[in-house]
Amino acid sequence: MATGTKKQEQGDAASGQSSQASPELVVKDGLTGPEAPANGREFGSGRRNALKKYVDEEQLARGLGWFSIGLGLAELLAPRGVAKVAGVRGNTGLIRLLGLREIAHGVAIFTHGRRPAGALWARVAGDALDLACLGAAYASPGNDKARLTFATANVLAVTALDVLCAQQLSAEPEGAQTERGKVPVNKSIVVNASPEEVYRFWRDLENLPRFMRYLESVKETGEGRSHWVAKAPGGSVEWDAEITEDTPNQSISWRSLEGSEVETSGTVRFEQAAGGRGTIIHVQLDYNPPGGAVGALFAKLFGEDPDAQMQIDLRRFKQVIELGEIVVSDGTLVGEGYTEQRPAQPLGVGIGAGQLQK
Amino acid sequence: MRANCWYGKQDVRVEQVPDPKILNKRDAIVKITSTAICGSDLHLYNGFIPTMQAGDILGHEFMGEIVEVGPEVHDRKVGDRVVVSFPISCGKCFFCEQEMYSLCENTNPNAWMAEKMFGHSTCGIYGYSHLTGGYAGGQAEYARVPFADVGTLKVPEELDDEKVLFLTDIFPTGYMGAEMCDIKPGDTVAVWGCGPVGQFAMASAYLLGAERVIGIDRFPERLKMAREGAKADTINYEQANVYETLMELTGGRGPDACIDAVGLEAHGTGAHGLEYAYDRAKQALMMETDRPIALREAIMACRNGGTVSVIGVYGGFIDKFPVGSFMQRSLTMRTGQCHVQRYWKKLLGHVQNGDIDPSFVVTHRMKLDDAPHGFDIFCNKEDDCIKVVLKP
Numbered sequence A: 001m002a003t004g005t006k007k008q009e010q011g012d013a014a015s016g017q018s019s020q021a022s023p024e025l026v027v028k029d030g031l032t033g034p035e036a037p038a039n040g041r042e043f044g045s046g047r048r049n050a051l052k053k054y055v056d057e058e059q060l061a062r063g064l065g066w067f068s069i070g071l072g073l074a075e076l077l078a079p080r081g082v083a084k085v086a087g088v089r090g091n092t093g094l095i096r097l098l099g100l101r102e103i104a105h106g107v108a109i110f111t112h113g114r115r116p117a118g119a120l121w122a123r124v125a126g127d128a129l130d131l132a133c134l135g136a137a138y139a140s141p142g143n144d145k146a147r148l149t150f151a152t153a154n155v156l157a158v159t160a161l162d163v164l165c166a167q168q169l170s171a172e173p174e175g176a177q178t179e180r181g182k183v184p185v186n187k188s189i190v191v192n193a194s195p196e197e198v199y200r201f202w203r204d205l206e207n208l209p210r211f212m213r214y215l216e217s218v219k220e221t222g223e224g225r226s227h228w229v230a231k232a233p234g235g236s237v238e239w240d241a242e243i244t245e246d247t248p249n250q251s252i253s254w255r256s257l258e259g260s261e262v263e264t265s266g267t268v269r270f271e272q273a274a275g276g277r278g279t280i281i282h283v284q285l286d287y288n289p290p291g292g293a294v295g296a297l298f299a300k301l302f303g304e305d306p307d308a309q310m311q312i313d314l315r316r317f318k319q320v321i322e323l324g325e326i327v328v329s330d331g332t333l334v335g336e337g338y339t340e341q342r343p344a345q346p347l348g349v350g351i352g353a354g355q356l357q358k
Numbered sequence B: 001m002r003a004n005c006w007y008g009k010q011d012v013r014v015e016q017v018p019d020p021k022i023l024n025k026r027d028a029i030v031k032i033t034s035t036a037i038c039g040s041d042l043h044l045y046n047g048f049i050p051t052m053q054a055g056d057i058l059g060h061e062f063m064g065e066i067v068e069v070g071p072e073v074h075d076r077k078v079g080d081r082v083v084v085s086f087p088i089s090c091g092k093c094f095f096c097e098q099e100m101y102s103l104c105e106n107t108n109p110n111a112w113m114a115e116k117m118f119g120h121s122t123c124g125i126y127g128y129s130h131l132t133g134g135y136a137g138g139q140a141e142y143a144r145v146p147f148a149d150v151g152t153l154k155v156p157e158e159l160d161d162e163k164v165l166f167l168t169d170i171f172p173t174g175y176m177g178a179e180m181c182d183i184k185p186g187d188t189v190a191v192w193g194c195g196p197v198g199q200f201a202m203a204s205a206y207l208l209g210a211e212r213v214i215g216i217d218r219f220p221e222r223l224k225m226a227r228e229g230a231k232a233d234t235i236n237y238e239q240a241n242v243y244e245t246l247m248e249l250t251g252g253r254g255p256d257a258c259i260d261a262v263g264l265e266a267h268g269t270g271a272h273g274l275e276y277a278y279d280r281a282k283q284a285l286m287m288e289t290d291r292p293i294a295l296r297e298a299i300m301a302c303r304n305g306g307t308v309s310v311i312g313v314y315g316g317f318i319d320k321f322p323v324g325s326f327m328q329r330s331l332t333m334r335t336g337q338c339h340v341q342r343y344w345k346k347l348l349g350h351v352q353n354g355d356i357d358p359s360f361v362v363t364h365r366m367k368l369d370d371a372p373h374g375f376d377i378f379c380n381k382e383d384d385c386i387k388v389v390l391k392p
Helices: A006-016 A043-076 A080-085 A094-109 A119-141 A145-170 A195-203 A204-212 A292-302 A306-323 B039-044 B111-118 B161-168 B169-179 B195-209 B220-228 B241-248 B270-284 B293-301 B323-328 B341-352 B366-378
Strands: A181-193 A215-222 A225-232 A235-247 A252-254 A262-273 A279-288 B001-008 B012-015 B028-035 B062-070 B082-083 B144-146 B151-152 B188-192 B210-215 B233-236 B257-260 B307-310 B332-335 B364-367 B388-391
Touching: A043 A080, A043 A094, A043 A119, A043 A145, A080 A094, A080 A145, A080 A215, A094 A119, A094 A215, A119 A145, A181 A306, A195 A204, A195 A252, A195 A262, A195 A279, A195 A306, A204 A252, A204 A306, A204 B270, A215 B195, A225 B293, A235 A262, A279 A306, A292 B341, A306 B012, A306 B111, B001 B028, B028 B161, B028 B366, B062 B144, B082 B161, B151 B341, B161 B169, B161 B341, B169 B195, B188 B195, B188 B293, B188 B332, B195 B220, B195 B257, B195 B366, B210 B241, B220 B233, B233 B364, B241 B293, B257 B293, B270 B293, B293 B307, B293 B323, B341 B366
Parallel strands: B188 B210, B188 B257, B210 B233, B257 B307, B307 B332, B364 B388
Antiparallel strands: A181 A279, A215 A225, A225 A235, A235 A252, A252 A262, A262 A279, B001 B012, B028 B062, B028 B144, B028 B388, B062 B082, B082 B151
16 A cells, blocks of 8 residues: 655654654655656655554553452452462461452443543552562462462563553643644545646635635735634634745645744645555644643544544545535534534425525 | 424424435436335334434335436336335446446445444435434435346236335345255255245245245244245244244254344243343343344254355344354355345246246235334234335
């Protein structure tokens, strides 16, 4: 799947590590040109690194939650078995109590939201207690030292995971933001039309609000400049932008003018899909989340998953190109981003009864 | 208008709702004359398909008369008598161009939801959860039909509703199930599930040249319909070991093709009892969403190098998939929501020629207002219920 390009890869790598991609490394894009693309390239590795940390800690927390519940149940229901494995003798009452604590930790992890940092720190405290019990068990002559050592090593390993997870959860979630606070969005879609048609539509920037849900209007003001108005809670945000690169039928780049309230830049590339199967549109967008109301708007628009939001807009773009309008259903007649749904029954209004399709 | 709305597990109600309106330029509004309850509606009824909302209008098998068209509808006009395909398809995208209509890229406004569940989205479907678009269904007096030029088929006046109604879904679905088996002369085809889709799969297997068709179910009335309506041999899985019986019938080789027309709510008794209990428990604990008892058996029974065709609906994830049997024995699996519009003209031809009368599956006819009763008896297999047709 040649959905990325060297240039995009560079952008991703840059966003993952350093925001300063050295200019001489930028390979002029061959994919959008008439020449056949070279094969044997690697794609996507930069992107994975950029998101890896964000994904892993939450998954890890859930894994540890299940582990807590599983171990807790074992301790509660089969304390003798657990004692045997751990190499300790006797105190089933204590082991049952430890089991109850484990279950409580597990439940806390699942009930304290998506980032249960507190519950993870509680697990760390519990680990300390377990280690203390195991330490005390060493002093008792009747216990199996080899098994105790094995059990202690396991608890230490889990403790390390707990500490790591708790630390990461305690840090603010960064989303896909990079060090400079820039949020990159990268998405692509295939459209059943030629690069020429698709380019022509996009180059008329005034078309963008037809499929980009957050835009109210774009007005071309001449000399490659344009005035953008976006919806915001209780009003709108405006900024001016300029086209920085325009290669007919291949790509368009733009950025907001210096001093704008919103700092944003983007590139869209039009790649002839293999086998004449239409055009692949690659959109790369960067923005610096501003503060205040505008920041709140962008947070809402691009939320936790800016790529997914862009994908929805690109799907709308595809519909506008292939069908001339955006397809609506009864269940999606309200709200932005289709995340808000109403029952799948007629609303009782039709075409022309307001901006239903926006 | 009156419409049958979903309110929760085993809770549907016929209520007064607003009339549908034209929302997109290629829409038509159809005044419904006949609508049916589909076996797959029972998955919604039993709460196995996520993303339903209280008030959703159900129903994806319906037909009627066009009473209004949008400005971009060119091949249909007010007054046309049409059947409506359950997949909503744009006719312009890559998949529609390949006649893979149920994979249309443009008709599911909630594609993002489906992508989370399935990795990719499928087309929009009437009255079938918000995962497939949140479209109001056709168990109602009227329905909005997007892309009317693609999603409706004109039917001749001389054919009764019941002879053409099932072109909307179950006849083409059964036919596609048989077509995917790549039937060659002399082939034996086994069909798990003798519900309406299974009946049409069996009948279609014969239309496509199968020598012998074997239907598997546990309800005597369904097995009887399979024998008398679809002319198949039958196995009652409560009374016989299905695998052993199939091997006995095929000299130990197994059927050339196996069709799963059961889907995610398979039952099991007798030899299947333990397996059923296992899947039921895992489903209750949300460790799997679907019970693949029929699918497992179809794979194990299929002859080496044969084809397993899956048209019963699955929605999520299963456990203990016999991948070893599937891989080692060169099996082919083919699946899909039916690409109805690819088949319906041809199947209408079969109906007109008298090759088949699809109305043989109908056991119950009632008023739209009785839809909740229809769901109840269909779900619980009471009163020998196999197929319910509702009249608004």
